[in-house]
Amino acid sequence: MADAKKLFIKTYGCQMNVYDSERMAEAMGAEGYVLTEAVEEADMVLLNTCHIREKASEKLYSDLGRLKPLKAARPDLKIGVAGCVAQAEGEEIIRRMPLVDLVVGPQSYHRLPALAKAPGRSVDTEFPPEDKFDHLPERKALRGPTAFLTVQEGCDKFCAFCVVPYTRGAEVSRPVSRLMAEAEDLVARGVCEITLLGQNVNAYHGEGPDGPWSLARLIRNLARIEGLARIRYTTSHPNDMDEDLIAAHGEVTQLMPYLHLPVQSGSDRILKAMNRKHTADQYLRLVERIRAARPDILLSSDFIVGFPGETDQDFRQTLDLIRAVGFGAAFSFKYSSRPGTPAAERHPVDGDVADERLQLLQALITEQQRAAQMVMVGKEVTVLYEKSGRLPGQMVGKSDHLHAVHVRDSSGQVGDLVRVRIVGSAPNSLSGEPAIP
Ligand code: 5AD
Ligand code: SF4
Numbered sequence: 001m002a003d004a005k006k007l008f009i010k011t012y013g014c015q016m017n018v019y020d021s022e023r024m025a026e027a028m029g030a031e032g033y034v035l036t037e038a039v040e041e042a043d044m045v046l047l048n049t050c051h052i053r054e055k056a057s058e059k060l061y062s063d064l065g066r067l068k069p070l071k072a073a074r075p076d077l078k079i080g081v082a083g084c085v086a087q088a089e090g091e092e093i094i095r096r097m098p099l100v101d102l103v104v105g106p107q108s109y110h111r112l113p114a115l116a117k118a119p120g121r122s123v124d125t126e127f128p129p130e131d132k133f134d135h136l137p138e139r140k141a142l143r144g145p146t147a148f149l150t151v152q153e154g155c156d157k158f159c160a161f162c163v164v165p166y167t168r169g170a171e172v173s174r175p176v177s178r179l180m181a182e183a184e185d186l187v188a189r190g191v192c193e194i195t196l197l198g199q200n201v202n203a204y205h206g207e208g209p210d211g212p213w214s215l216a217r218l219i220r221n222l223a224r225i226e227g228l229a230r231i232r233y234t235t236s237h238p239n240d241m242d243e244d245l246i247a248a249h250g251e252v253t254q255l256m257p258y259l260h261l262p263v264q265s266g267s268d269r270i271l272k273a274m275n276r277k278h279t280a281d282q283y284l285r286l287v288e289r290i291r292a293a294r295p296d297i298l299l300s301s302d303f304i305v306g307f308p309g310e311t312d313q314d315f316r317q318t319l320d321l322i323r324a325v326g327f328g329a330a331f332s333f334k335y336s337s338r339p340g341t342p343a344a345e346r347h348p349v350d351g352d353v354a355d356e357r358l359q360l361l362q363a364l365i366t367e368q369q370r371a372a373q374m375v376m377v378g379k380e381v382t383v384l385y386e387k388s389g390r391l392p393g394q395m396v397g398k399s400d401h402l403h404a405v406h407v408r409d410s411s412g413q414v415g416d417l418v419r420v421r422i423v424g425s426a427p428n429s430l431s432g433e434p435a436i437p
Contacts, residue, residue: 007033008042012059013050015234016197017083019148021048023133024082024109031113040070044078044116051084051163053336060085064097071099078116080104084167088340090125106153106168107132127169133178144386145415146398147191151179151206151218152198157237159264160275160343161304161335164199173198173206176213176221183222190415193230193384194222201233202240216244223254229417230384230400234260235302238278238286250293257294258328258402261287262302266321267314270307275342280321287325298328298372298401305361306335306354308346315357322364328372328401330365334358366427373403373425380435381405383420385412404429 007028011021024046025035036042047063050056060081071077080102081093087105094103102115105125110132115122133150154169155162183194196215198204204215213221219231231254238261248255265271266280290297303318322330334354337344376399383405385397393410399420406429407420420432 004034005032005043006036006041007044007046008036008039009046009048010063011048012083013048013052013056015148015195016150016153016199017048017050019150019197020083020106020109021046022148024048024112027109027112028116031116039067042077044080045070046080046082049081049083049085051088051167051338053333054338055336057085057089060093061097064099068099078102080112080116082106082109082112084163087125087167088163090123094121094123110134131172131174133174145191145384146193146195146386147186148195148197149179149182149186150174150197151215151233152201152204155199156203157200157277158275158342160273161307161338161341163338163341166340168199171200171203173204173212175206176208176218179206179218180221180225183228184225187225187227192227192415192417193232194228196222196231196233198233199235200237200240202236202242202245214242214244216242216248219245219248219252219255223252228254230254230256232256232258232402236261238263238276238283241286241290246290246293249290249297256400256402257297258300258400259290259297260300260302261290263321264302264304265307265310265314266318267310268317270310270314270318273309273343273346274304274307280317284321284324296401299325300329300331301325301327303330303332303361304335305332305357306349306351308335308343308348310335310349310357315360319361319364322361322368326371327365327368329369332358332361332365370425370427372401373430376401376403376422376430377425378422380419380421381432383407383418383432385409385414385416385418387414399430406431407433409434 009021011017049060078101079099081100082104086103090103093100101121103123104112104115107127108124111124152173154171155164156171158165202215205212222231263283264274268279381399383397383399385395387396389396389406395407395409395412397405399405419435421435422430422432424431
């Protein structure tokens, strides 16, 4: 393999991009490319981009700027842009950035090898009728005990701030048989934790042997795979949390007690303006039902502050909702106007006001996150080791509740599922020792 061509991929944004980057690496692997972590030695550079907020999009252009000297020194270097910025701004990228050779949208990744071979510059941002995953080569090498599995892509919800329905397209669920085969293959290669991915994962409705299956049914079936110790899924919409999925949290032992359930705001006025189609109270009642099924479940969420029209009172209601729920973690963002979305037409909130709200919200979330971690101190939890820690004799992994845990364990191996006694809590992780059986 000394003369194998080298591919460098940079992945921005969400976990689905991480999954897609792996698939693209495999597609190019079939063409003789091997992955490299050194951009200077690459024959091809792929930037798998994110369009969700302005800052994420801008990173593409600054990274392309940094690639200019490399391309100038080696004109045969192929530079490709994939992902959601490619989908949204494909033609503009080609126009503005002469160093880019190819642009490929998220639904066209199976065409990447052909695009890479094509002479000249090319753009493919179609939504072809065929399933891109059908054309990608079989998965081969594995890196660790955890894996992502995309079960659903796209979104039909059209939240007023969000580009996803435009960049990833309409909701499409992959068929059950494909997913079962892919999951079985992953487990056969040593994976023991699978995270099911979808922009609207709990709206999953893939074709099963007897008609469409829900996510709950898929999870119950995946739980039959011997050796699959843990199942997670993300990201869910509150309105698609059906009874069966809630019940599964109490019944399926492999389904981990952690749920990311974005609410965005605690103000009914703002939720309506966001086109979220539920109220704050409906969210709170949903949380009650989920906790009734699985009392120790840890909830996380996404919040946007400074959405157009958000008043101090609206913001206070968001803080009230956070206090009422008690989250284990959360992601919070200052509203970012995205071209083509309905909210982009509306009057923005003053930037300083939004910054201040973001700080207040993050302080409250940090408090709740610390409290949720402190509850774990003194308890025994199960940790799946994902890698060695920075200190000698240290392993790092995740607990069932998705806490990062540093464990002093000199005989630990990546892939071990270990009972660990938690002895301490740091800002973003726990520390522990193997429990004495
Ligand atoms: N501005 C700020 N945050 C956004 N998100 C999505 N679109 C925007 C936007 N225009 C956030 C939402 C979503 C998460 C993935 O990103 O909170 O749940
Ligand atoms: Fe975007 Fe999620 Fe709303 Fe879909 S449900 S439009 S992905 S925020």
